[in-house]
Amino acid sequence: MDQKFAFLESISKDPGNLIKGLQLVQATEGFVSDDAIRAVAEYFSIPAVEIEGVLSFYAQFKRVKPGKHQISVCDGTACHIKGAVLVKEWLHQELGIQSGETDAKGLFSLQTVACLGCCSLAPVMSVDGRVYAKLDRRSVVKILKEYAEK
């Protein structure tokens, strides 16, 4: 097994521990890479294709390396009414990514969430946990620029 994944040895090789093993990989690496799948398959003696199936079933697992900054765009009811679709479109135009993806430079990952808990300030998004409210195209571009320089 690839020594990079030797930390799996802290878990018993019982195939029933597969989810635990994948959670450990994600906690350690930030995502589950193709190399990690090979290592997990070997360790638990489970076919890689079966592990791919498990990963696609559980939304908690990320298959793409997360970007340096995490953007969460709210598409809850209030934000949707106030233009969340446009916010996602602006982000797509600026970064070239859709929800669930990371940009080519590895700077930003984008996800859509149901509500960030500040509906009266819609439309909102958060970057690395900090909330930005009443977004328009200009503010979105400015926020991205600031984080790209961090």
Ligand code: FES
């Ligand atoms: S719906 Fe967007 S913050 Fe609640």
